[in-house]
Amino acid sequence: MILYPTIELKDGRCVSLPKGRIEEPLIWHVDPVEKAKEFAHAGAEWIHVTDFDAVGGGSRNRDLVKRIIHEAGLPVQLGGGFRSRDRIEEWIDLGAGRIVVGTLAAQNPHLVRELAERHADQIVLAVDVWRDHVMIEGWKSQSAYSPEGYIESFRDTPFAAIIATDIGADLRETSDATYGVISAIADVAKVPVIASGVVRTLDDIARLRLLDKVAGAIVGRALFNRTVDLAEALREARPGREHVAAFI
Numbered sequence: 001m002i003l004y005p006t007i008e009l010k011d012g013r014c015v016s017l018p019k020g021r022i023e024e025p026l027i028w029h030v031d032p033v034e035k036a037k038e039f040a041h042a043g044a045e046w047i048h049v050t051d052f053d054a055v056g057g058g059s060r061n062r063d064l065v066k067r068i069i070h071e072a073g074l075p076v077q078l079g080g081g082f083r084s085r086d087r088i089e090e091w092i093d094l095g096a097g098r099i100v101v102g103t104l105a106a107q108n109p110h111l112v113r114e115l116a117e118r119h120a121d122q123i124v125l126a127v128d129v130w131r132d133h134v135m136i137e138g139w140k141s142q143s144a145y146s147p148e149g150y151i152e153s154f155r156d157t158p159f160a161a162i163i164a165t166d167i168g169a170d171l172r173e174t175s176d177a178t179y180g181v182i183s184a185i186a187d188v189a190k191v192p193v194i195a196s197g198v199v200r201t202l203d204d205i206a207r208l209r210l211l212d213k214v215a216g217a218i219v220g221r222a223l224f225n226r227t228v229d230l231a232e233a234l235r236e237a238r239p240g241r242e243h244v245a246a247f248i
Contacts, residue, residue: 001216002237004047005042005220006219007048009050009080012032012064013032014032036071039230045074046077047074049068050100075097077098077100079126098123101124102127107136117157120158123159124161124162125163127150127185128165129147129166132146132147134147134150147181147185151188152188155190162191162192163193164186164196165196166182178198186213194216195214195216200228
């Protein structure tokens with residue numbers, strides 16, 4: 001299982017959003033580029049970056065994200081506000097290893113299918129679930145789709161991966177219900193599934209690893225508040241494997 005240590009950006013700073021509240025970010029007083037390098041040094045294979053300002057159409061973090069892409073020494077999976085072909089292809093040209101699409105896939109599935117076919121192994125579908133519905137617009141709007149029906153509508157689309165998020169997991173302790181949501185998505189997906197919002201401890205990684213259809217996990221806040229050590233987490237995710245950063 002591949003771990004994706006995560007940097008979430010707002011106003012040029014590393015943040016977390018407890019309960020998804022973008023207006024009340026938890027700020028981490030660390031340098032984002034140095035944090036990305038730290039992840040590489042620990043042996044990560046990928047880094048996941050979410051630009052929360054870009055979700056609202058802002059570009060404040062543009063130069064910072066470019067620095068992370070070019071200085072971290074890791075391929076970057078980038079999410080946040082990708083609502084057009086031009087922006088997706090711009091960031092692919094700027095060096096992003098993968099682009100995460102969410103709202104655009106629900107609003108313009110034909111375009112997203114075309115992009116996934118054109119950019120092999122570079123388009124990732126975000127499936128954010130709340131009360132058995134896929135949420136869009138930064139978790140603010142409920143779509144008409146169930147997660148299983150949504151994934152089925154993209155059955156033949158060659159996504160690099162699907163990121164599965166149980167939004168409710170951030171409002172409670174990770175529970176069997178959360179693993180059930182992730183597992184149900186993995187059962188119907190034809191591409192690798194990356195679990196998001198689940199990992200708070202090493203035990204969570206061990207439990208996800210037992211779900212053989214889950215290929216990866218995004219780990220964010222737990223690394224910043226130090227309930228999870230990245231080097232230990234990488235060993236737990238792939239026991240018996242020596243981790244060496246994949247530089248690009």
